[in-house]
Amino acid sequence: MSRYLARALVLMVGLLVACNSSTPTSNAQFSGTTIRVVTFTGPQIAEPLQRRAPDFEKATGAKVEIITVPFSDLYQKLLTDFATKTNSYDATVFDPQWMGDYVPAGYLEDLTDRVKNDSALQWNDIAPFFRDFSATFKGKVYTVPLDGDFQMVYYRTDLLQKDGLQPPATWDDYISIAKHFQGKDLNGDGKPDYGSCLAMKRSAQSYWMYISIAAAFLQSQGTKQGTFFNTDNMQPLMNNAGAAAGLDIYKQLSKLGPPDQLNNDVGDSRGLFVTGRCALSLDWGDIGPLAVDPTQSKVQDKVGAVILPGSKRVLDRTTGQLVDCNATICPYATNGVNHSPFAAFGGWSGAINKAAPSKVKDAAFAFLSYMSQPAQSSVDVTIGKTGFNPYRTTHFTNLGPWLSSGMSETAAKNYLGAIQASLQSPNMVLDLRIPQTAFYQQTALDTALAQFLAGELSASQTMAQITNQWNSKTDEIGRPSQLEAYRSSLSVTK
Amino acid sequence: MSGQASTRAVPMTTSSRWSLLVVRLDRSAGAVFILPAVLVILTFSIFPLLASLYVSLTRLSFSEGGIHLTFVGLGNYAKLVVGIDRTHFIGVTVPLTPVTAAVLFVVYGGFAFLLVRYLRGPGRSVLGFVGRLVTAVIAGALVWLVVDTVMTSGRPGTLVVTLIYVSVDVSVQYLLALGLALLVVQRLPGRRLFRVVFLLPMMITPVGVAYLFRMLTDTSKGPLYPLWAHFGLTDVSWVTNPWGARLAVMIGDVWQWTPFIFIVLLASIESLPVELNEAAVVDGANRWQMFWAITFPQILPATATVVLIRLIEAFKIVDLPNVLTNGGPGTATESLTLHAYTIWRALDIGGSAAVAYMLLIVVTFVGIAYVNLFRRRVAAMA
Numbered sequence: 026m027s028r029y030l031a032r033a034l035v036l037m038v039g040l041l042v043a044c045n046s047s048t049p050t051s052n053a054q055f056s057g058t059t060i061r062v063v064t065f066t067g068p069q070i071a072e073p074l075q076r077r078a079p080d081f082e083k084a085t086g087a088k089v090e091i092i093t094v095p096f097s098d099l100y101q102k103l104l105t106d107f108a109t110k111t112n113s114y115d116a117t118v119f120d121p122q123w124m125g126d127y128v129p130a131g132y133l134e135d136l137t138d139r140v141k142n143d144s145a146l147q148w149n150d151i152a153p154f155f156r157d158f159s160a161t162f163k164g165k166v167y168t169v170p171l172d173g174d175f176q177m178v179y180y181r182t183d184l185l186q187k188d189g190l191q192p193p194a195t196w197d198d199y200i201s202i203a204k205h206f207q208g209k210d211l212n213g214d215g216k217p218d219y220g221s222c223l224a225m226k227r228s229a230q231s232y233w234m235y236i237s238i239a240a241a242f243l244q245s246q247g248t249k250q251g252t253f254f255n256t257d258n259m260q261p262l263m264n265n266a267g268a269a270a271g272l273d274i275y276k277q278l279s280k281l282g283p284p285d286q287l288n289n290d291v292g293d294s295r296g297l298f299v300t301g302r303c304a305l306s307l308d309w310g311d312i313g314p315l316a317v318d319p320t321q322s323k324v325q326d327k328v329g330a331v332i333l334p335g336s337k338r339v340l341d342r343t344t345g346q347l348v349d350c351n352a353t354i355c356p357y358a359t360n361g362v363n364h365s366p367f368a369a370f371g372g373w374s375g376a377i378n379k380a381a382p383s384k385v386k387d388a389a390f391a392f393l394s395y396m397s398q399p400a401q402s403s404v405d406v407t408i409g410k411t412g413f414n415p416y417r418t419t420h421f422t423n424l425g426p427w428l429s430s431g432m433s434e435t436a437a438k439n440y441l442g443a444i445q446a447s448l449q450s451p452n453m454v455l456d457l458r459i460p461q462t463a464f465y466q467q468t469a470l471d472t473a474l475a476q477f478l479a480g481e482l483s484a485s486q487t488m489a490q491i492t493n494q495w496n497s498k499t500d501e502i503g504r505p506s507q508l509e510a511y512r513s514s515l516s517v518t519k
Numbered sequence: 520m521s522g523q524a525s526t527r528a529v530p531m532t533t534s535s536r537w538s539l540l541v542v543r544l545d546r547s548a549g550a551v552f553i554l555p556a557v558l559v560i561l562t563f564s565i566f567p568l569l570a571s572l573y574v575s576l577t578r579l580s581f582s583e584g585g586i587h588l589t590f591v592g593l594g595n596y597a598k599l600v601v602g603i604d605r606t607h608f609i610g611v612t613v614p615l616t617p618v619t620a621a622v623l624f625v626v627y628g629g630f631a632f633l634l635v636r637y638l639r640g641p642g643r644s645v646l647g648f649v650g651r652l653v654t655a656v657i658a659g660a661l662v663w664l665v666v667d668t669v670m671t672s673g674r675p676g677t678l679v680v681t682l683i684y685v686s687v688d689v690s691v692q693y694l695l696a697l698g699l700a701l702l703v704v705q706r707l708p709g710r711r712l713f714r715v716v717f718l719l720p721m722m723i724t725p726v727g728v729a730y731l732f733r734m735l736t737d738t739s740k741g742p743l744y745p746l747w748a749h750f751g752l753t754d755v756s757w758v759t760n761p762w763g764a765r766l767a768v769m770i771g772d773v774w775q776w777t778p779f780i781f782i783v784l785l786a787s788i789e790s791l792p793v794e795l796n797e798a799a800v801v802d803g804a805n806r807w808q809m810f811w812a813i814t815f816p817q818i819l820p821a822t823a824t825v826v827l828i829r830l831i832e833a834f835k836i837v838d839l840p841n842v843l844t845n846g847g848p849g850t851a852t853e854s855l856t857l858h859a860y861t862i863w864r865a866l867d868i869g870g871s872a873a874v875a876y877m878l879l880i881v882v883t884f885v886g887i888a889y890v891n892l893f894r895r896r897v898a899a900m901a
Contacts, residue, residue: 101866130581157557227847228861283739286758286847464865472607472850472861479761479849481674488608497603501578 053086055388060089062375062389063103064118066094069412070172071371073405074118074396082396097228100126100463107132107378115381116389119167121159121371125510128162129460134237134377137166139390146394147417154449157415158455159371163513168374169393171402173416175447176237176369179298179306179313182329184211192331193305194362196238196274199334203305204279212323220281222294222303227475229290232466233456234307234371235474238278239271240365240454241336242347245355251513252365252454253465254495255342256515259508261495263470266347266490267340272477272484278444279478287478291452299324302325307333309369310406310414313440317431318409326433330443332450335364357452366447367454372416407432414444421445459510460502469494575872579852588869595873607850608858608874610668610676619666626662654888677850677858678881679872683765684854685833685885688772693826696780697775701810703781704788714785721778729842732771733758736843761851764844768852771839776832780825787821788814827889834882855881 062071071093074308078089092114092455094102100123106113118516127133140160142147146169148156155170178199180192193199197219203220209220225427236252243262244252262268279286283297291308298306299315301323306312315321316328338347339355348354355363375393377386395401397421401492405411406420408428415421421444427437447453470491477487575595577588598609615623637643637651665682668675675683699717701712720728736757747753757763783806791814799809837856846853846861851863855878863871864868 038756088768097864101864104581104866108581126581226845227849228845233566284754285737285739285759287759288756288844443648462603468865468867476849479759479847479851480852481849483760493603502580 039382040220055384055391056086058087058384058388060087060115060385060389060392061092061113062089062116062118062392063092063094063099063114064373065099066093068410070118072410073401073408077396077401077405078392081392085388087392089392100296100467103127104132107380110380112378113374114378115385116375116377116393118171118373118375118393119373121170122456122462124162124167124376125459125462125514127376128167130512132379133167134379134386135165135167136160136377136380136390138167138200140166141312143390143394145398147399150399150417150419151397152416152418154448154453155372158368159374159416162458168376169390169397170372170374170415170416171396172372172374173372173406173420173444173448174235174309174368174372174414175444176307176309176333176367177330177447178332178334179308179316179442180329180331181211181301181304181324181327183327184304185329192329194331194360195336196241196334199305200274200277200281202256203278206304207281211304218302218304219283219297220303221278221305221307222282222289222297223278223286223289223307224294225279225282225287225291225478226290226293227471228467229371231331231474231478232470233367234453235271235275235470236456237307237333237367237369238274239268240367241334241363242267242270242338243340243412244365244452244454245339245350245357245363247357247451248453248455251511251515252367253457254508254511255304256512257502258510259499259511261492262340263495264341264492265342265345267339268488269484270336270338272487275474276348276478276484287475297424301327303419310440310444311409311412311430312323313409313436314407314411314430315409317436318432326436328436330440332443332446333366335359336365337361339363357450363452365448365452365454366450366505367456368447370455371456371458372414373412415441454513457511458514459507461498464498465495469498520734559803572876574868575876577869579866579868590724591869595869596877598658598870599873599877604870606674606676608676608678608877610679611666611674611739612667613671613673616671617669619670622666622670623663626666627659630659647691650891654884655890656887657884677853678877680765680851680853680856681834681836681878681881684769684772684836685830686834687769688776689826689829691769691773692777692780692829693822695777696784699777699781700784700788701814703785716780717781719784719840720775721774725775725838726842728775729769729839732767732774732839733771733843736767758844759848761848764848764852766838768839768843771843772836776829780829783821784818791817823893827886830889831882831886834878 056301060203062074064074071091071152072090074091078091081087082089098389099119103114103117103119103123104126105111107130111430124133140146151160151170152173154171156166159170160166160168178193179200183193185192185202188205190202190205191198193202195370199221205220206218207220208217210216223234225234240252243265244250250256252262281431283289289297291311294303294306295308295312297303297314297317298308298312299322312328316324317326319325335358337350339350340346341348350358350361350363355361357363368407375388375396377393381389396405399417402413402417403423403426405413406415407426421441424437427441432440473482473487473491473494476482476490477484482490527673530716574588576590576592578591578594580587580589598604634648634651634655638648644697661682665675666678667673668679669683703714703784723731738744738755738757744753744763747755757767795813795817798807799813804812835856836854837860839853840857841860842854844852846857855874859871859874862874
């Protein structure tokens with residue numbers, strides 16, 4: 026009898042142990058699952074994923090492997106991996122512009138139901154633009170936004186205030202301020218500094234900078250008008266007086282910065298700006314948090330941000346010439362200035378490989394959701410090195426994390442105000458998102474701009490080259506299908 | 520009897536068949552033993568070569584569940600030579616100026632002189648003449664391309680830029696390496712240390728060399744900033760000027776690959792017999808005469824081989840321009856390999872394969888021409 030009692034006791038103890046260990050078991054819902062996430066070489070974007078992966082692993086039992094590749098290789102690496110069915114990546118944090126290639130080929134998992142059923146993700150807290158543009162393709166959700174991308178102009182508040190200058194409202198203002206400060210010592214080290222610092226390096230971010238400038242001339246009648254192509258016939262909008270005005274400003278700015286500006290990417294221009302060497306810069310939201318980072322910034326509380334400068338003259342698409350703004354041609358102008366804030370890139374977003382095993386897909390979605398949930402993302406968007414910029418309503422309304430990051434209330438409101446002004450603009454410019462976007466922008470546009478800046482091509486040759494190469498690619502793929510894809514990316518129905 | 524005879528005949532027949540089999544096996548043994556190696560070579564070398572040739576004649580697109588290759592014939596090559604990428608690949612050519620016409624006249628005159636000399640020479644043959652004529656025509660076209668895009672208001676494309684890299688880099692590397700090798704064989708103090716030091720650049724990864732030169736050529740910051748500041752050059756950028764950027768790439772390449780030629784020449788010089796030099800000293804020859812008449816001819820075989828290896832390698836330059844300038848400013852420093860890589864990145868696999876094949880054609884032409892016209896002659900001289 027005592028033997029039975031002993032056995033019963035052992036059994037009870039065993040059950041108790043099992044019950045106790047069931048707490049981690051229930052949390053460890055993805056125990057034994059490995060998620061291979063590929064993104065671009067850090068520190069930006071990869072850093073928050075790598076930093077937060079151990080917490081996620083602890084909570085869920087999944088193992089997260091973050092694989093990084095250079096940005097310029099990411100597009101083709103993913104496409105090659107998917108197309109050859111190698112499937113060495115279960116998920117990716119990538120440029121949502123590439124959905125134009127990945128979704129029609131059936132490589133990405135449809136996340137529509139998952140985002141609906143995940144209350145912790147707080148889907149509706151994500152700003153509508155990022156839900157629609159960065160996450161949705163032809164009515165279905167394929168990505169979880171992790172970043173909000175708009176280009177803005179940053180300026181040194183101390184310098185402009187001291188010299189009685191206003192932040193630039195037009196690109197002419199921008200140039201005159203840059204000229205004013207070019208060659209002056211702006212950080213007190215006795216060395217001459219620069220009026221404006223821009224990323225103009227080839228195979229980097231140069232083409233986004235150019236579109237940020239040219240868009241002010243090219244698009245004035247709302248988002249659906251489009252900046253890249255005519256939505257009637259898919260003819261490029263790169264060979265007209267608006268594109269030429271953009272090139273002219275771009276060329277002038279190439280001479281109002283550091284001597285090796287043509288070899289600078291955003292890493293270089295950000296470094297120069299936060300060390301106080303530039304009066305102005307054009308960039309995504311990253312400079313805001315970087316400017317308050319005590320480890321590298323020499324311009325804490327000396328940085329302001331404004332919506333992208335605009336133009337008082339815009340392109341008349343019927344004549345191909347610039348005309349003065351009026352209520353008809355520039356319906357969204359502010360004080361007669363047409364602003365076309367550019368949602369360049371669209372924001373890094375997470376997607377899942379459709380061919381991954383279903384348990385891995387569940388785990389990958391849980392990880393992406395975890396990264397986007399306000400508890401994590403509200404902090405991440407305030408850290409400069411994450412590369413993540415605000416994209417949720419709470420990021421704009423909850424100033425707490427911003428103040429904790431070292432930003433003053435005035436600076437935080439100014440910075441978030443500039444992003445909100447862009448986000449709410451009815452004339453926002455959407456980035457290109459059609460099949461072979463990488464060729465149109467990273468190859469054809471980028472190379473022509475590099476040649477223009479180097480003096481290899483004149484403005485008219487540059488515009489002709491871009492137009493010819495874009496037309497050639499469009500005809501190669503099929504004009505009607507490309508037109509349909511472009512219209513669809515702008516939500517234009519005709 | 521008959522039974523005996525038959526029993527005798529059977530082993531005889533078996534033996535003769537057996538010996539026949541052995542003979543046949545012996546004959547084909549060579550082929551059988553070579554077959555695995557041939558199959559490996561076919562699988563890993565010839566097949567990819569043919570597959571990439573086919574890819575260069577196609578256009579790749581993505582469809583649900585896979586990829587689709589559309590045959591476009593020579594479309595990808597036409598794009599490079601006469602189509603939309605002509606200025607990128609070949610460059611911008613302009614009408615000849617008096618200066619460029621004079622240069623071409625001199626070069627073509629030289630080619631004609633060599634051909635005539637061959638025809639009048641003792642070892643002439645029809646095949647030899649045709650080979651030389653084809654070489655002269657292709658070399659003439661390449662020379663015209665270089666002269667017309669570099670010495671005029673035109674612009675060199677990636678083909679010409681690569682040819683400039685190869686010719687300048689290999690020439691400078693050889694001269695420097697020869698000088699260093701001749702110095703190191705002297706009985707100078709610390710020469711053992713210098714042998715190792717001169718080899719170091721070759722050990723560094725090319726990407727590391729590219730980053731090193733990126734820092735060194737940065738005039739507004741970086742390790743050489745005090746030097747640039749001293750000469751008032753902080754507002755001058757190497758890498759935003761086309762020739763400055765090309766020069767930076769070439770200096771990096773020369774720095775990295777001179778040691779390779781150096782080590783080969785050093786080994787060659789050190790293995791030379793001393794008796795000839797001693798005899799020359801007795802005869803009163805000076806140092807230059809000893810080098811030109813004794814040392815140089817003896818190291819010519821090594822020279823011919825090492826230059827051929829470097830020529831072929833130099834055509835593939837990609838790391839330095841990619842990291843140092845991303846091929847910029849514009850396309851000024853873009854080599855053929857970087858050109859192929861840039862196109863490949865946008866997944867124009869067919870276009871990229873076409874560029875790679877053009878590179879293969881040029882390298883093969885240069886290699887064959889070099890071997891036929893230079894190496895044999897050098898070997899004969901030596």
